[in-house]
Amino acid sequence: MGVLFSYQGILSTFFQFLIFTPFVHFFGVLRTFRFVAITYTFIYFLTPYMAFLPHDNDPLLFTVIYIVLSCKTIYGCLIYPVNSILLTNAAPSLLVLGEINGAAGSVASCMRAIAPIASGWLYSKGVENGVMVLSWWAVGTVAAMGGIQALWITEEGGEVRDEEEGKNIVAVVGEDAVRCLEAGEVVVVVEGGGRGMRMLGSE
Numbered sequence: 001m002g003v004l005f006s007y008q009g010i011l012s013t014f015f016q017f018l019i020f021t022p023f024v025h026f027f028g029v030l031r032t033f034r035f036v037a038i039t040y041t042f043i044y045f046l047t048p049y050m051a052f053l054p055h056d057n058d059p060l061l062f063t064v065i066y067i068v069l070s071c072k073t074i075y076g077c078l079i080y081p082v083n084s085i086l087l088t089n090a091a092p093s094l095l096v097l098g099e100i101n102g103a104a105g106s107v108a109s110c111m112r113a114i115a116p117i118a119s120g121w122l123y124s125k126g127v128e129n130g131v132m133v134l135s136w137w138a139v140g141t142v143a144a145m146g147g148i149q150a151l152w153i154t155e156e157g158g159e160v161r162d163e164e165e166g167k168n169i170v171a172v173v174g175e176d177a178v179r180c181l182e183a184g185e186v187v188v189v190v191e192g193g194g195r196g197m198r199m200l201g202s203e
Contacts, residue, residue, distance in 0.1 A: 038147035044140035048133040
């Protein structure tokens, strides 16, 4: 278990620092989110069937374990950041962005508290009734519902507006949201008065 957790930590660090940004920049935030949300289901449904692998064949068993663990780790590194990016893009105004992130964080924390209890209870019931895959199938069903909902997510405009001194300050956070800005660089669009005016540049 120590080796497996160490491998998961190393892979997670390597992927987030070196691969995440070019990967999401190439495929796009929304497409990445949809792919992970939809295919996450298969990981949960297939994981319990590792129990049917021959236990006297350690190379095969650990190869499958590392493959499943790698998929789960990479998916986790992808889904949470792109979910935050999409949530920020969906905010209608900078004035409510804090409230939206706070509500999302609260809901996520509640689910992290409830999910282990619920899945543990389902696992116990599955063991009692000889259905070992019950908890995995339940989690997979929840993941499938999230994957279906991901198909209806849109990414339009990518603008977050804030009212200040009669002007609209628009933060551009579309597909390039995963690109790091240079030191002192800002990208804004200022609209004021009776007609629009674009300002793109750096401080």
